[in-house]
Amino acid sequence: xxxxxxxxxxxxxxxxxxxxxxxxxxxxxxxxxxxxxxxxxxxxxxxxxxxxxxxxxxxxxxxxxxxxxxxxxxxxxxxxxxxxxxxxxxxxxxxxxxxxxxxxxxxxxxxxxxxxxxxxxxxxxxxxxxxxxxxxxxxxxxxxxxxxxxxxxxxxxxxxxxxxxxxxxxxxxxxxxxxxxxxxxxxxxxxxxxxxxxxxxxxxxxxxxxxxxxxxxxxxxxxxxxxxxxxxxxxxxxxxxxxxxxxxxxxxxxxxxxxxxxxxxxxxxxxxxxxxxxxxxxxxxxxxxxxxxxxxxxxxxxxxxxxxxxxxxxxxxxxxxxxxxxxxxxxxxxxxxxxxxxxxxxxxxxxxxxxxxxxxxxxxxxxxxxxxxxxxxxxxxxxxxxxxxxxxxxxxxxxxxxxxxxxxxxxxxxxxxxxxxxxxxxxxxxxxxxxxxxxxxxxxxxxxxxxxxxxxxxxxxxxxxxxxxxxxxxxxxxxxxxxxxxxxxxxxxxxxxxxxxxxxxxxxxxxxxxxxxxxxxxxxxxxxxxxxxxxxxxxxxxxxxxxxxxxxxxxxxxxxxxxxx
Amino acid sequence: xxxxxxxxxxxxxxxxxxxxxxxxxxxxxxxxxxxxxxxxxxxxxxxxxxxxxxxxxxxxxxxxxxxxxxxxxxxxxxxxxxxxxxxxxxxxxxxxxxxxxxxxxxxxxxxxxxxxxxxxxxxxxxxxxxxxxxxxxxxxxxxxxxxxxxxxxxxxxxxxxxxxxxxxxxxxxxxxxxxxxxxxxxxxxxxxxxxxxxxxxxxxxxxxxxxxxxxxxxxxxxxxxxxxxxxxxxxxxxxxxxxxxxxxxxxxxxxxxxxxxxxxxxxxxxxxxxxxxxxxxxxxxxxxxxxxxxxxxxxxxxxxxxxxxxxxxxxxxxxxxxxxxxxxxxxxxxxxxxxxxxxxxxxxxxxxxxxxxxxxxxxxxxxx
Numbered sequence: 014x015x016x017x018x019x020x021x022x023x024x025x026x027x028x029x030x031x032x033x034x035x036x037x038x039x040x041x042x043x044x045x046x047x048x049x050x051x052x053x054x055x056x057x058x059x060x061x062x063x064x065x066x067x068x069x070x071x072x073x074x075x076x077x078x079x080x081x082x083x084x085x086x087x088x089x090x091x092x093x094x095x096x097x098x099x100x101x102x103x104x105x106x107x108x109x110x111x112x113x114x115x116x117x118x119x120x121x122x123x124x125x126x127x128x129x130x131x132x133x134x135x136x137x138x139x140x141x142x143x144x145x146x147x148x149x150x151x152x153x154x155x156x157x158x159x160x161x162x163x164x165x166x167x168x169x170x171x172x173x174x175x176x177x178x179x180x181x182x183x184x185x186x187x188x189x190x191x192x193x194x195x196x197x198x199x200x201x202x203x204x205x206x207x208x209x210x211x212x213x214x215x216x217x218x219x220x221x222x223x224x225x226x227x228x229x230x231x232x233x234x235x236x237x238x239x240x241x242x243x244x245x246x247x248x249x250x251x252x253x254x255x256x257x258x259x260x261x262x263x264x265x266x267x268x269x270x271x272x273x274x275x276x277x278x279x280x281x282x283x284x285x286x287x288x289x290x291x292x293x294x295x296x297x298x299x300x301x302x303x304x305x306x307x308x309x310x311x312x313x314x315x316x317x318x319x320x321x322x323x324x325x326x327x328x329x330x331x332x333x334x335x336x337x338x339x340x341x342x343x344x345x346x347x348x349x350x351x352x353x354x355x356x357x358x359x360x361x362x363x364x365x366x367x368x369x370x371x372x373x374x375x376x377x378x379x380x381x382x383x384x385x386x387x388x389x390x391x392x393x394x395x396x397x398x399x400x401x402x403x404x405x406x407x408x409x410x411x412x413x414x415x416x417x418x419x420x421x422x423x424x425x426x427x428x429x430x431x432x433x434x435x436x437x438x439x440x441x442x443x444x445x446x447x448x449x450x451x452x453x454x455x456x457x458x459x460x461x462x463x464x465x466x467x468x469x470x471x472x473x474x475x476x477x478x479x480x481x482x483x484x485x486x487x488x489x490x491x492x493x494x495x496x497x498x499x500x501x502x503x504x505x506x507x508x509x510x511x512x513x514x515x516x517x518x519x520x521x522x523x524x525x526x527x528x529x530x531x532x533x534x535x536x537x538x539x540x541x542x543x544x545x546x547x548x549x550x551x552x553x554x555x556x557x558x559x560x561x562x563x564x565x566x567x568x569x570x571x572x573x574x575x576x577x578x
Numbered sequence: 579x580x581x582x583x584x585x586x587x588x589x590x591x592x593x594x595x596x597x598x599x600x601x602x603x604x605x606x607x608x609x610x611x612x613x614x615x616x617x618x619x620x621x622x623x624x625x626x627x628x629x630x631x632x633x634x635x636x637x638x639x640x641x642x643x644x645x646x647x648x649x650x651x652x653x654x655x656x657x658x659x660x661x662x663x664x665x666x667x668x669x670x671x672x673x674x675x676x677x678x679x680x681x682x683x684x685x686x687x688x689x690x691x692x693x694x695x696x697x698x699x700x701x702x703x704x705x706x707x708x709x710x711x712x713x714x715x716x717x718x719x720x721x722x723x724x725x726x727x728x729x730x731x732x733x734x735x736x737x738x739x740x741x742x743x744x745x746x747x748x749x750x751x752x753x754x755x756x757x758x759x760x761x762x763x764x765x766x767x768x769x770x771x772x773x774x775x776x777x778x779x780x781x782x783x784x785x786x787x788x789x790x791x792x793x794x795x796x797x798x799x800x801x802x803x804x805x806x807x808x809x810x811x812x813x814x815x816x817x818x819x820x821x822x823x824x825x826x827x828x829x830x831x832x833x834x835x836x837x838x839x840x841x842x843x844x845x846x847x848x849x850x851x852x853x854x855x856x857x858x859x860x861x862x863x864x865x866x867x868x869x870x871x872x873x874x875x876x877x878x879x880x881x882x883x884x885x886x887x888x889x890x891x892x893x894x895x896x897x898x899x900x901x902x903x904x905x906x907x908x909x910x911x912x913x914x915x916x917x918x919x920x921x922x923x924x925x926x927x928x929x930x931x932x933x934x935x936x937x938x939x940x941x942x943x944x945x946x
Contacts, residue, residue, distance in 0.1 A: 023596040473636055474669035476656040478683035478734060492673045
């Protein structure tokens with residue numbers, strides 16, 4: 014048996030030789046690698062470089078300063094605490110929903126599902142905005158109903174509330190997939206062998222879900238410490254977190270090297286969690302999706318437990334509903350907390366002063382998301398169906414951006430693209446590139462999932478019937494990838510419309526985004542305008558998703574729609 | 579169109595040993611005549627599927643040539659070979675309807691729309707799928723999907739039809755039914771066919787000739803009757819059906835056969851040239867259904883004597899394991915309804931007709 018290195022060398026040489034015979038493949042691989050290196054790796058290198066070499070000579074000065082001071086240490090600690098608590102709370106609620114919706118026959122499932130999905134298609138700080146409207150200094154509940162003069166919603170308490178509500182849907186989607194793929198037969202088997210429902214849950218269902226739960230915890234941790242909008246609005250000065258400090262360092266103190274150093278510090282917990290998720294937890298999965306989920310049994314839960322689950326889910330759903338209703342009412346109120354009489358003034362403001370941001374956002378989202386979908390499919394196809402050197406590296410780099418907090422990427426882009434020949438700052442291109450390369454991972458993942466399910470014999474059958482390799486790709490592989498392309502497209506569209514953490518560094522007077530507007534209106538205390546912007550944003554996203562579904566329904570079989578959940 | 583394999587060898591890179599090779603097909607030569615259906619039969623890993631995939635062009639031979647209709651196709655890409663394949667998984671395009679699936683090969687050949695439509699209609703009628711043109715594949719049963727795969731392959735009027743274990747995903751009843759249908763279609767269309775299976779009953783029922791393979795090599799090529807009755811070696815005898823191997827010795831060589839002594843009893847066994855010399859050790863291939871049992875043998879001449887060690891009733895047949903002086907012997911007797919079951923432990927007499935016996939040299943394992 015030879016050692017792994019010589020095996021690797023042997024394979025690489027073999028693959029390189031193969032590449033020589035396929036010039037189109039070689040060009041495609043080289044082009045994609047070039048783009049990935051330029052728009053993902055290079056900005057990260059710039060962040061590192063600037064933080065370690067702030068003024069010509071390599072030094073650890075910035076890190077010594079930051080980590081030596083109590084403030085940044087506290088912010089780092091706060092970030093981690095917030096991340097851990099959000100992960101635990103969000104995963105708990107996510108599991109609750111996933112279990113109740115897959116394993117019981119509680120009433121109102123469509124509404125509960127909608128409540129668990131809604132936060133995904135809205136800007137991440139909508140809940141923060143509602144929390145201020147409801148519990149803030151002028152809050153409807155705290156001040157108007159309960160008469161508090163001072164209610165400390167700012168800080169960990171309010172932040173946690175908004176973070177959990179923002180991110181539990183991610184855990185819900187992950188765990189729903191896990192529970193569905195487990196089917197119900199294993200629980201049936203446990204009960205058949207004499208386990209009570211309770212024991213079947215603790216001894217079979219839960220252990221089998223553990224890898225999924227661990228994965229949800231880590232993903233929520235990553236998203237939560239990377240998040241920027243909620244802590245900026247709700248953290249206040251009493252609860253500084255690192256992602257906000259990065260932003261303030263750059264925009265408040267015009268200290269790019271300092272911001273870069275903080276970004277590198279923020280990168281450490283994120284990337285650690287990402288690597289654990291990808292290389293440890295992901296390998297421990299018990300079940301692979303076979304594409305044919307067994308019909309879940311509905312008797313694993315006693316009627317009493319079922320009603321408890323129903324009550325808990327309903328409570329969460331009502332909270333979500335309350336948040337969105339608040340935004341809606343806020344958007345049509347004259348002055349929140351003072352005068353709630355209906356008005357269209359806020360929308361007048363949005364369509365007047367904010368019209369530019371609306372069109373900018375749409376132009377950028379509509380341009381970047383199809384490109385992200387296409388690139389995602391391309392990478393998925395190459396990684397799954399072709400052999401070339403650096404295949405694993407390509408997959409890793411393209412997924413890496415998922416782990417890198419948006420603020421880090423934002424700084425990286427400013428540093429990387431602020432001078433000729435790569436002068437992109439202030440243009441639409443820098444925003445488009447940012448969204449394009451940040452949101453390919455979902456397209457890649459759904460693409461690889463589809464390709465894994467397509468029997469290679471299907472492509473062989475096409476060539477066997479006389480189709481050339483190109484025709485086979487065009488007539489067989491490509492149409493089969495269409496659903497994955499659209500789910501990648503929908504995801505990146507939603508993200509391009511709602512993202513803020515990287516974009517806030519990249520907007521300019523010429524190109525502004527709605528999310529940035531919502532944030533600055535909130536900071537300026539114009540909550541009505543912020544609410545109106547949010548309502549409009551959510552409506553645009555819903556309309557876009559509806560439109561895409563309609564188009565797909567027209568073109569393709571009904572069954573493809575299931576893919577978009 | 580004939581298909582010829584000339585000393586075809588295929589080696590793969592050994593995934594566990596850099597630089598090492600694994601031989602999947604080892605120096606196989608084969609001539610398949612026009613209109614013939616030949617089955618490649620063997621256990622999994624014997625190289626039969628690799629051989630088929632080389633004819634289709636999905637794999638290129640490491641050495642040797644493949645000729646279709648006298649033309650060397652060894653280096654042609656799959657789409658230029660006109661050798662339609664029916665896949666084990668059917669490989670039906672999931673995003674196309676039944677009719678579009680069947681039309682695919684015709685579209686690739688650039689036929690006019692009108693002709694495509696009429697040929698698709700005709701072939702669907704042939705495989706009894708008329709009326710299902712606009713179904714999507716997932717709305718079809720396994721048997722119907724199988725027919726679509728078959729229709730899609732034959733509609734292009736291929737030079738060669740290739741089958742890769744096409745019936746292995748069907749249940750037993752449907753499999754037997756489809757077996758008959760495949761044979762009927764192939765006879766009617768007269769397309770030269772290569773059929774890969776590990777199911778010997780399927781091979782027997784379908785084939786003009788069977789190619790038995792093991793470890794990448796051809797062990798025997800012959801008609802089904804021949805392969806079963808006169809296997810070339812112990813591997814073939816054992817792989818097709820069930821068998822008893824009795825060790826014996828040649829006493830003398832006569833004109834019509836050889837006299838063989840088995841456990842003290844002599845019998846004259848037919849032998850084809852070259853006959854083994856007197857004194858040579860031989861193996862007698864005795865099929866279990868050729869052995870007749872006699873209950874209550876006391877005082878009668880019944881040939882050999884033994885006792886029933888195990889009796890299994892199977893409905894159409896009964897299977898016995900007979901203890902013959904310590905050697906276990908498998909016997910299958912038909913019509914147990916009339917003969918009733920012989921109880922375990924009973925003494926029996928048994929005999930077999932020497933003309934059903936096939937002789938092998940004592941040391942004749944598989945060719946490798």
